[in-house]
Amino acid sequence: xxxxxxxxxxxxxxxxxxxxxxxxxxxxxxxxxxxxxxxxxxxxxxxxxxxxxxxxxxxxxxxxxxxxxxxxxxxxxxxxxxxxxxxxxxxxxxxxxxxxxxxxxxxxxxxxxxxxxxxxxxxxxxxxxxxxxxxxxxxxxxxxxxxxxxxxxxxxxxxxxxxxxxxxxxxxxxxxxxxxxxxxxxxxxxxxxxxxxxxxxxxxxxxxxxxxxxxxxxxxxxxxxxxxxxxxxxxxxxxxxxxxxxxxxxxxxxxxxxxxxxxxx
Numbered sequence: 568x569x570x571x572x573x574x575x576x577x578x579x580x581x582x583x584x585x586x587x588x589x590x591x592x593x594x595x596x597x598x599x600x601x602x603x604x605x606x607x608x609x610x611x612x613x614x615x616x617x618x619x620x621x622x623x624x625x626x627x628x629x630x631x632x633x634x635x636x637x638x639x640x641x642x643x644x645x646x647x648x649x650x651x652x653x654x655x656x657x658x659x660x661x662x663x664x665x666x667x668x669x670x671x672x673x674x675x676x677x678x679x680x681x682x683x684x685x686x687x688x689x690x691x692x693x694x695x696x697x698x699x700x701x702x703x704x705x706x707x708x709x710x711x712x713x714x715x716x717x718x719x720x721x722x723x724x725x726x727x728x729x730x731x732x733x734x735x736x737x738x739x740x741x742x743x744x745x746x747x748x749x750x751x752x753x754x755x756x757x758x759x760x761x762x763x764x765x766x767x768x769x770x771x772x773x774x775x776x777x778x779x780x781x782x783x784x785x786x787x788x789x790x791x792x793x794x795x796x797x798x799x800x801x802x803x804x805x806x807x808x809x810x811x812x813x814x815x816x817x818x819x820x821x822x823x824x825x826x827x828x829x830x831x832x
Contacts, residue, residue: 647718758793
């Protein structure tokens, strides 16, 4: 038995009929194939019985800064257009571009399934936190949907506001860049100039995550954090292995907690 799927994304898929107050409803394809597309939204607006989904772009930005563990999971919704099925149906997603290598820097599941009776599935991308990410450079992965016997690209693009979005492909951008904590500038004489490299080092010394750092009351803990961080920086400098910023300069704290780098002048 066929089920009718209504999708309202920014505008109605109701088409005007011949007579007043009549409508023609989309009932799917005669060969039982369905459309499929990448779809996620930033917000919703409810108007009566309808929900309007507001889309931004088919680009996802992800920071791995607060991720605990070796991998971060990025879940991308894939939606169906047309009839749902009474059977599980496989769909195809391929890597079609990017600056990283599948298998080394990220992995995809071996198969993707649109479950029976459902109009939504997720593509889970496992992004690896590699040492290379310490450079702060943004990497990207571009995925594309491919047609098969069950799914076709009936919807290729969407017009959202003034933008035209390609919903058959999606780009995931990610990095290990930390956003500067709001409290940093209040304690600049302790921390010194901000860099994500310095913050990452402080986190490694303290054994904290970015989230834990951001929740601290630095009026009380900033001095002890700076003392411990300076001790570790000084230790490495004395051992001949000083810690450096991305530009090659020696990592330094604020004026109240300066590290002695006189041996490197």
